[in-house]
Amino acid sequence: KAGVTQTPRYLIKTRGQQVTLSCSPISGHRSVSWYQQTPGQGLQFLFEYFSETQRNKGNFPGRFSGRQFSNSRSEMNVSTLELGDSALYLCASSYLGQQNGYTFGSGTRLTVV
Amino acid sequence: QQQVKQSPQSLIVQKGGISIINCAYENTAFDYFPWYQQFPGKGPALLIAIRPDVSEKKEGRFTISFNKSAKQFSLHIMDSQPGDSATYFCAAIMPGGGTSYGKLTFGQGTILTVHP
Numbered sequence: 001k002a003g004v005t006q007t008p009r010y011l012i013k014t015r016g017q018q019v020t021l022s023c024s025p026i027s028g029h030r031s032v033s034w035y036q037q038t039p040g041q042g043l044q045f046l047f048e049y050f051s052e053t054q055r056n057k058g059n060f061p062g063r064f065s066g067r068q069f070s071n072s073r074s075e076m077n078v079s080t081l082e083l084g085d086s087a088l089y090l091c092a093s094s095y096l097g098q099q100n101g102y103t104f105g106s107g108t109r110l111t112v113v
Numbered sequence: 114q115q116q117v118k119q120s121p122q123s124l125i126v127q128k129g130g131i132s133i134i135n136c137a138y139e140n141t142a143f144d145y146f147p148w149y150q151q152f153p154g155k156g157p158a159l160l161i162a163i164r165p166d167v168s169e170k171k172e173g174r175f176t177i178s179f180n181k182s183a184k185q186f187s188l189h190i191m192d193s194q195p196g197d198s199a200t201y202f203c204a205a206i207m208p209g210g211g212t213s214y215g216k217l218t219f220g221q222g223t224i225l226t227v228h229p
Contacts, residue, residue: 043157099209
């Protein structure tokens with residue numbers, strides 16, 4: 001059974017640019033959550049999608065957005081990149097997006113220079 | 114109210130010893146408490162989880178102890194091995210629905226090093 005696949009694994013972008021990250025969930029999982037991981041702030045929840053609808057959102061600025069496709073694959077986009085956006089971005093998939101059954105991908109390491 | 118506080122930040126244990134990581138939460142609406150293990154270059158992986166109606170749960174060498182009145186829970190790793198060296202995160206989540214969908218609230222993490 002394939003796990004959660006995140007692409008690309010590494011990205012280097014320049015301040016002011018935008019970036020799109022991709023997440024393919026485990027087959028059959030309909031919920032995808034995104035997290036930002038930094039040494040200073042730890043793991044912070046960005047948003048959750050289920051059946052192409054955003055059901056929950058964390059405390060991040062509007063530059064962070066996402067979407068989910070009909071096959072449950074999800075993308076997140078960060079516009080007007082800032083140095084502080086450098087982080088490991090993780091997605092987690094689960095069947096229903098409720099309490100248990102979250103499986104994380106290996107993440108995309110974004111570096112903003 | 115959404116915070117989960119984790120300690121210590123780092124922990125060094127000798128092989129065969131017991132590793133203990135502690136977490137405390139504020140929001141009594143949390144009712145599911147998982148622990149995750151993360152190796153460098155990997156995402157967090159679920160290790161063990163507990164609900165507040167249970168005071169202890171054991172899976173192999175890993176045990177969660179839960180104190181509902183104190184709003185604290187801890188992870189005990191018995192017979193710690195060098196392969197257990199990783200970062201450990203406690204987390205909490207509320208019952209399904211609304212602002213809890215997909216949202217794990219994590220502690221700050223504990224870097225565990227087990228010396229051979």
